[in-house]
Amino acid sequence: MKMHTRLNLFGLAMVALAGxxxxxxxxxxxxxxxxxxxxxxxxxxxxxxxxxxDPYVVxxxxxxxxxxxxxxxxxxxxxxxxxxxxxxxxxxxxxNDSLVQRSQLEEFVNQGVDxxxxxxKEAAPLTEPVAKAFHGGIPVIVLDRALLKEEYTSxxxxxxxxxxxxxxxxxxxxxxxxxxxxxxKGLMTSVPGQDRHRGFLEGLDVKAHPGIKVVxxxxxxxxxxxxxxxxxxxxxxxxxxxxVYAHNDPGxxxxxxxxxxxxxxxxxxxxxxxALPQEGVQYVKDGILSVTFQYPTGxxxxxDMALKVLAGETVPKKVTLATKVFTHDNAATGGQAIx
Amino acid sequence: xxxxxxxSSLLSSPVGRAVLxxxxxxxxxxxxxxxxxxxxxxxxxxxxxxxxxxGMLACGMTLVIITSGIDLSVSSVLAACAVGFSLxxxxxxxxxxxxxxxxxxxxxxxxxxxxxxxxxxxxQPFVVTLAAMVLLRGLAKHLSGGQKISTxxxxxxxxxxxxxxxxxxxxxxxxxxxxIVTLIFLFCVLVSAILLRHSRLGRxxxxxxxxxxxxxxxxxxxxxxxxxAYALSGLxxxxxxxxxxxxxxxxxxxxxxxxxxxxxxIVVIGGTNLAGGRGGxxxxxxxxxxxxxxxxxxxxxxxxxxxxxxxxxxxxxxxxLLQRRK
Numbered sequence: 001m002k003m004h005t006r007l008n009l010f011g012l013a014m015v016a017l018a019g020x021x022x023x024x025x026x027x028x029x030x031x032x033x034x035x036x037x038x039x040x041x042x043x044x045x046x047x048x049x050x051x052x053x054d055p056y057v058v059x060x061x062x063x064x065x066x067x068x069x070x071x072x073x074x075x076x077x078x079x080x081x082x083x084x085x086x087x088x089x090x091x092x093x094x095x096n097d098s099l100v101q102r103s104q105l106e107e108f109v110n111q112g113v114d115x116x117x118x119x120x121k122e123a124a125p126l127t128e129p130v131a132k133a134f135h136g137g138i139p140v141i142v143l144d145r146a147l148l149k150e151e152y153t154s155x156x157x158x159x160x161x162x163x164x165x166x167x168x169x170x171x172x173x174x175x176x177x178x179x180x181x182x183x184x185k186g187l188m189t190s191v192p193g194q195d196r197h198r199g200f201l202e203g204l205d206v207k208a209h210p211g212i213k214v215v216x217x218x219x220x221x222x223x224x225x226x227x228x229x230x231x232x233x234x235x236x237x238x239x240x241x242x243x244v245y246a247h248n249d250p251g252x253x254x255x256x257x258x259x260x261x262x263x264x265x266x267x268x269x270x271x272x273x274x275a276l277p278q279e280g281v282q283y284v285k286d287g288i289l290s291v292t293f294q295y296p297t298g299x300x301x302x303x304d305m306a307l308k309v310l311a312g313e314t315v316p317k318k319v320t321l322a323t324k325v326f327t328h329d330n331a332a333t334g335g336q337a338i339x
Numbered sequence: 340x341x342x343x344x345x346x347s348s349l350l351s352s353p354v355g356r357a358v359l360x361x362x363x364x365x366x367x368x369x370x371x372x373x374x375x376x377x378x379x380x381x382x383x384x385x386x387x388x389x390x391x392x393x394g395m396l397a398c399g400m401t402l403v404i405i406t407s408g409i410d411l412s413v414s415s416v417l418a419a420c421a422v423g424f425s426l427x428x429x430x431x432x433x434x435x436x437x438x439x440x441x442x443x444x445x446x447x448x449x450x451x452x453x454x455x456x457x458x459x460x461x462x463q464p465f466v467v468t469l470a471a472m473v474l475l476r477g478l479a480k481h482l483s484g485g486q487k488i489s490t491x492x493x494x495x496x497x498x499x500x501x502x503x504x505x506x507x508x509x510x511x512x513x514x515x516x517x518x519i520v521t522l523i524f525l526f527c528v529l530v531s532a533i534l535l536r537h538s539r540l541g542r543x544x545x546x547x548x549x550x551x552x553x554x555x556x557x558x559x560x561x562x563x564x565x566x567x568a569y570a571l572s573g574l575x576x577x578x579x580x581x582x583x584x585x586x587x588x589x590x591x592x593x594x595x596x597x598x599x600x601x602x603x604x605i606v607v608i609g610g611t612n613l614a615g616g617r618g619g620x621x622x623x624x625x626x627x628x629x630x631x632x633x634x635x636x637x638x639x640x641x642x643x644x645x646x647x648x649x650x651x652x653x654x655x656x657x658x659x660l661l662q663r664r665k
Contacts, residue, residue, distance in 0.1 A: 066593055071485045188644060219644040224587055225594065232385045233638040236376040257588065261511075262381070278491040282498065286490075 048114055052085040056115065056310050058303075059108035060089050063121035063145075064096040067222075069297065072276050073119060073143065076299025084307060089117075098125040105129040109136060115306045119143040127151075139309045143298050145191075150317065154305060156298040158321040160195030161202070163293050166323060166338055167271055168203020170291055171212075171243050174269065178211030179242035182234045184255055186247035187221045196247045196273060215241070220251050227254030235262055245271045249280030249292055256288050275326050275335065284331040294324040294335060353610035353618075357625040360608065360658050364632045376639045384516060390631030391524035392417075392586075392595075394624075395579040396602035398527045399450075399572030401623045402535070404606055406568045407548040407615020408457060408464035413576040414598040415475035416446050418591070420580025422479045425488035425590025428502045435504035443577045449475065450573020451566055458565030468569075472599070479592040488590035501588055508585035520582045527575055532620035534571075544568060548615030605630050608658040629658070 050056045058081070065071050074091055081089045090113070094101035098121045106129065108116050116138055120126040123146060131151035134140045139153040146155055171181065183200070186193035206212055215238050218230035227246060234241065235258060244259075246252035252272035259265040272280050275294035283289040298321055305315050324335040349355035368377045376382050396413040403410045420442045427438035449471065456467040490498050511518045535541040543564040546554035555561045584590050609626025611618025633654055637647045 065480075065485055068486055216641055218638065218641050221644070224591070225583075228586070229385075229389050229634070230638055232389070233376070233382075233635070233641070236379055236382045236385070236639060237374040254587075257509075257586070261509075278486060278489070278493050282489075282491045286498075 047112075050086045050114075050310060055086050055088040056306075057111070057113045058087055058089045058115045058117060058306055059092070059104075059111070059113040060117040061092045061094055061101055061104045061108070062119050063094050063101060065093045066096065068276055068279060069274055069295070070119065073297035073299045076297050077117065077303055080300045080303035084303070087303075087307065087310075089303075094121060096121060098122045101126060102129045105133055109133050109138060113138065115309060116140045117143060117302050117306065120145050120147060123148045139306075141302050141305055141309075143302055153309060154315050154317055154319065156301050156305065156319045156321065158296050158298065158323065160192045160295070161199035163273060163295055163323045164196040164199025165203035166199075166325065167196075167245060167273065167291075167293050168200040168205070170203075170293075170325070171200075171245060171271060172204050172209055174290075175209075175212055175242060177209045180213055180215045180238060180240050182231065182238070182241050182244045182255070183214050183217040184220045184227050184230055184244065184246040184251045185217060186219075186251070188219050193219075193222075193247055200245060220246070220254070222248055222251065224250040224254040227251035228258045231255035231258035232261075235259065235264065241268045243269050243271060247273055249274045249276065249283060249289065252280075252289050252292070253283055256283075275324065281326050281331055281335070284326045284328060287328065290327065292326050293338075294326065296321040296323065353622060354625070356661050357608070357610045357622050357629070360661055361625050361629045361632070364629050364636070368632055368636045371636055371640050373639045373641070377636070380516075382635065382639065384511075384518070384521075386631045386635040387521045387524075388518035389634070390627050391518070391520040392579045392583050393598060393601045393605060393630065394524045394627040395527050395575050395582065396598055397605040397623050397627055398531045398620065399575035400599075400602040400606050401609075401611055401618060401620055402531060402544060402568045403464070403572050404603075404611055404613060405535070405544045405548045405615060405618050406565055407551075408565070408568065409468065409603070409613075410450075410453070410569060410572045411465065411468040411599050412449070412453060412471035412475060413572060413579075413602055414595040415472045415479065416449055416573055416576035417580040417583055417595040417598060418593070419449075419475045419479040419482070420446050420577040421584035421587075421594055422483045422488055422590035422592050424581050424584050426482060428504060429488060429490060429499060429590075430492060432499070432502070435502055439504075439581055442581060443574060446577020446580065447570050447574040450576070451570035453573070454566030454569030457569060458562035476592075483590060483592040485592065487592070489588070505585045505588050508582060509588075520586065523578060523582060527578065528620055528624050531571070531575075535620055540564070540567065545616055548617075550616070601630065604655055608655060 048054050048056050060077055062070055062074055077089060081087055092104045094104055101121055102125060105116065116133055118130065118140060120142065127148040130140050130142065130147055131149060134152050142152050142155045144157050146157065185197055188194060204212060216234040220227040220230050231254065244252060244255045246255055249272035252270045256265055256270050259268060269290040270288065272289050272292040273295055274280050275292045280289065280292035284292055301319060301321065308315050323338050325338055326335040330336045349359055372378060396417065399413060400410055423445060424438055424442045427433045427441065428435050453467050453471050456462045457464045486493060490501050492499065508519055535544065543559050546559045547561050547564045551561050583594055587594065605626040606623055607613065608629050609622035611622050633651065637650065
C-alpha cells in the first residue's frame with residue numbers, strides 16, 4: 001500500500017514536471033528576448049539600427065571550442081568585429097552537439113538577431129534549421145563545413161583537397177623526385193582527413209616521380225601524443241625518412257619531438273597544415289617545421305560579409321578561401337598567398 | 340584435454356594468467372615483426388616510455404578499484420595539472436620544483452575532495468569522479484583560455500624559452516636507454532606495491548573493498564581509507580600530468596582525453612577485480628605491459644584505426660575471459 005502511494009506520487013510528480021516543461025516552452029523565447037537588453041519584448045525579428053547605441057546583433061554559433069583552430073575562428077571574428085562599433089557579436093559554443101547547435105539557431109531567431117554566423121558540426125541535422133532562419137528573413141553565413149541544401153546567404157570555407165595538393169607539390173619539389181615520406185593522417189573517418197590525404201597524393205604525383213615513396217602511414221586522430229607514438233614506430237622501421245607530412249601542425253610537432261629524441265630530426269623535413277599563429281607559424285619560426293599551409297578560419301571574411309549584407313549589398317553564394325604558405329623565409333612577414 | 344602441469348599451475352593464479360596474456364602478446368609481436376622493428380631494443384624502450392603516463396594513472400586506479408571504487412577523473416586531473424604546471428613554469432617563469440610541488444599538492448587535494456564525497460557523504464564513486472572529471476576539464480580550459488600553454492604567449496605576442504625542466508623530464512638516462520618518465524612510472528608502481536603489500540593502509544584498502552561494513556565493524560577507519568585512496572589517485576594523476584606536459588613541451592587543456600579508460604583497461608587486463616577487495620600492483624604492471632605491447636605492435640605494423648579499435652576491444656574481452664577461468 002505504502003509502495004503504491006509512493007509510486008502514484010512519483011507519477012504525479014512526473015506528470016507535473018512534464019506539464020510544467022511543456023507550459024514553459026512556449027513563453028520561453030519571450031523571457032529570453034526580454035532578458036537581452038537590446039532585444040524586443042515581443043517575439044519576431046526586430047531590426048536593430050546599426051548605430052553604436054543600437055548596434056546590429058550578430059549571432060555566432062561555433063560547433064565546438066575544443067579545437068584551437070575553432071577558438072582561433074572565434075578570435076578572428078571577435079577582432080574583426082571590434083573594429084566596427086555598429087555591430088555586436090554574441091558567441092555560442094555548441095560543444096560538438098548538433099542538437100545543441102540547432103537550439104542555438106532557434107534562440108538566435110527568437111532573439112531577433114540581424115545576422116547569423118554558423119560553423120556547423122554536421123550537415124544533416126542543421127540544414128533545416130538554417131533554412132528556416134534564412135527563410136524567416138535572417139541572413140545566415142555558413143562557415144567551414146557545408147550543408148546539404150543551399151538555403152543560406154553564403155558559404156565561406158577553405159578547400160582541404162587544394163591545401164593537401166599544395167603540400168604534395170611542395171614535397172615533390174623539395175625532394176627533387178626521390179625520397180621516403182611518412183604520412184601522419186588526421187582522422188581518416190573525418191572529411192578533412194580524407195581530403196588532406198587525397199590532395200596530397202595528387203600533388204605528390206607518384207607516377208611522375210617513381211623515386212618518391214610513402215613508406216609509413218598512420219592515423220593519429222589529430223592528436224600530438226598519438227603522432228609522436230606513430231612516428232616512433234616509423235623511425236623504428238625506416239632507416240631513412242626524408243619528409244614527414246602531418247595533416248595538422250600538432251601532428252608534425254609530435255613527429256619532430258620523436259625524431260629529436262633519437263637525434264634524427266635534422267635528417268628530415270616536417271610539413272604541417274593549419275598555420276595557427278601561435279602554433280604552426282610559430283613552429284616554422286622556431287625552425288621545427290620547414291613549412292605549414294594555412295587552413296584559413298574565414299572569421300575575418302565572415303564579419304566583412306555580414307557588414308555587406310547589413311548594408312544591403314549582394315554577396316556571392318560561395319567563397320573559397322585561398323591558402324597561404326609559411327616557410328622560414330616568409331613566416332615573419334605573414335606568409336605568402338597561394339592563389 | 341589435460342594441460343601440461345606448468346601451464347595449469349600458471350592458469351590457477353591471477354598473476355600467472357596475466358603473465359600468460361603478456362607472453363601471448365610478445366609472441367604476436369615476434370610474428371608480426373614489421374621490418375624487424377620488434378627486435379630492436381629501441382622499440383621496447385619507446386613502448387615503455389609510451390605506456391608510462393597510462394601506467395601512472397593505472398597505479399592510482401588500482402588502489403581505488405581495490406577499495407571497490409572507480410576514478411574517472413584521472414585524465415582531467417592530468418590535463419589540469421599539465422596546464423597548471425606549464426602556466427607556472429613557462430608563462431610565470433616560476434622555479435620548476437616549486438611548480439611541481441604545487442601541482443602535486445593540487446592533484447592530491449582534488450583527489451582527497453572526491454574521497455570525502457565518496458567516504459564521508461557516501462555518494463557513488465562513479466558519480467563523484469564523473470563530476471570531478473567534467474569540472475576539472477573545465478578548469479583546465481579556463482586556466483589556459485582554451486589555448487595550448489606553450490613558449491608562445493598570445494597576449495604579449497612574444498615567445499619565451501622552454502624551461503629546461505621539460506627536456507629534463509623527457510630525457511633518457513643510463514646511456515640513453517631508459518626514459519626518466521619510465522623510471523617515474525616504475526617508482527610509482529614500487530611505492531604503491533609496497534603500500535599495498537606491506538603497510539597497514541594497504542590492508543585497509545583490501546578490507547574496505549572486500550566488505551566496507553565488516554571492515555568498519557572490525558575497526559578499519561573506512562572513511563579515512565577511502566579519502567586516502569582517492570587522494571593518492573589524484574597524486575599519481577598529477578605526476579602523470581607533469582610528465583605529459585614535459586613530453587608534449589606544452590600544457591594542452593585537451594590532453595589525455597580517454598586515458599581514464601586506458602587506465603581501467605590496464606587494471607582489468609591485469610586481473611584486478613572491479614568488484615574490489617582483490618588485485619595488486621604487480622598485476623597492474625603486467626596489464627600495463629600487455630596494453631603497451633598491443634599498441635606498439637599495432638603501431639609498428641601501421642594497422643588502420645578501425646582494425647586497431649576492434650582488435651583492442653577483442654583482446655580486452657579475451658583477457659577478461661582468461662581471468663575468469665577457474
